Amino acid sequence: MENGPTPALIALDWGTSSLRAYLMDGSGRVLDRRSNAHGIQNLPIPGLPGFEQVFASICGEWLTLYPGLPVVAGGMVGSAQGWVEAPYVPCPADTSTLVSRAVAVDSPLGIRLLIAPGVIFDPPDANPDVMRGEEIQISGACADHPALSQRTCVVLPGTHCKWVQVSEGRIVRFATYMTGELFAVLSKHSILGRLMPADESSDSQACEAAFLDGVNAARKSLPGDLAHQIFATRTLGLTRRLPAEALKDYLSGLLIGHELVSGLAHMRDTLSSDAALLLVGEDALCGRYVRALEVLGVRPAAKLENTAPRGLFQFAVAAGLIPLASKATAP
């Protein structure tokens, strides 16, 4: 990289089950990337020494080559079980709010990390909700798509899917849906998984039809129906109305469908204006959401993958860690 762009930032997306590190230039371009499975629940040794060791191992070489680079981090690394706790900031919150409540921690390499806080939505008339990591992805999505950030419903599918109302770059309110975790625990630990084959081949027409059947069943559901409807994943297998390899697609469609029915209803005020629906997350999973939304007559404005590096860069810029001069060196 001798004659290439100058590194200006190390950004860490440090979640529960994985750590992704990015070396970025002053314009937010990713120059190099590394990752490992040392999420905060999977450190080689527990507690503070574990965080320090994993950090040194993933970033040590970069910091030797480019001493003094600023380092920022987001995700579960700032939780109560993380390296240092960065307590939740309340809604409304934008990138500047995150910076104002960020928490610094000194690493053994002599480098200070700036860790972004999570966000809490705590309305007087409902239960509180929390996010940690998604606020960074939203910062990235807003930066990459400034037109969308005016008035958007951002949906981030995953283990704990977030439905987030964003207005002028600020997180106004949000709701978590445990759709991904429900799918995982029901497939792995409940009777519904017994008839499902172990292998992952799920690209046949029968699987796609089963997925859409699940979405349509969700569309017709009444309040409270889910615990009944999921049992069809078993009975449709028992009666051989669905092939075994399509059962998990039926369950997936049912669970995603339920989430969409609820999420769209609760975001109706936002979406009935000209606000956009933006999907952010892993491409194949977002594709499932696109197909399920189509059944419900909704077309998302865009589908974005991994906006965390860009969000961490925005966080570093807002924290004054990126010298303006270095932006000029970007091609």
Next chain:
Amino acid sequence: MENGPTPALIALDWGTSSLRAYLMDGSGRVLDRRSNAHGIQNLPIPGLPGFEQVFASICGEWLTLYPGLPVVAGGMVGSAQGWVEAPYVPCPADTSTLVSRAVAVDSPLGIRLLIAPGVIFDPPDANPDVMRGEEIQISGACADHPALSQRTCVVLPGTHCKWVQVSEGRIVRFATYMTGELFAVLSKHSILGRLMPADESSDSQACEAAFLDGVNAARKSLPGDLAHQIFATRTLGLTRRLPAEALKDYLSGLLIGHELVSGLAHMRDTLSSDAALLLVGEDALCGRYVRALEVLGVRPAAKLENTAPRGLFQFAVAAGLIPLASKATAP
């Protein structure tokens, strides 16, 4: 028992995780009982020899004392993974229907067992649903409470709760709710269990209040809300709005509440007449259902515990296995 009532039947309630055996007289009274953990998924040796060995071990002594006693069995022992498969009979089904499709199997003790089939509800406009074991409990409930059996919604709380419309002793239609299994997998295998204490002390006022909070949250739910609402089990703990020991009660109230909202809506036609709502099952769990139903303004007509022995007796009577003469010997 030399001068006591004469044994007339051995009845086996043989489920997934346990086996309960009853020695009964000719009036259906239980004279002796035995049980062990050798449910069909927990046999000491797999397959046919396992069933034979467990049967001989639990009933051998009775059959030595009273040779030639008829033996009946119900529950998962008649499933595809059971001793012998007794295929599902369609709705409407009563005790006579079960007898007409019962399957006999010869045991190594020279005794023939009569195994009751399960029931399938397979309407043209909805997914199929199945039960196996509950049909026997319903036979017992109808026999013990003939007035209720005219027109009843029988609710059998448990791992897979059944809502059953019974008319003149016949199962007309039913729906399964995976409420108990959802509670178990979410508590044991999801993030929601992380903040829950390991011990089982749950009798404080705070726990009861949390349970009712959960029911009330369910009462206000819109379609698809469950995957969002369960996340409050975590956020109410994180924000210390609920004590850790009350979190599982909140989840329990939410899941039972969702089931009740759905079950009552689907059984509205039945319950809007003068039909009774009957709870059958384990006493503490049925108590939770009674308290949750009260929040929804519904009062069950009765709460019955373990009607399986009586149901197996009715099954044996309908099969002609109980000589009429022996009835006269009952006190």
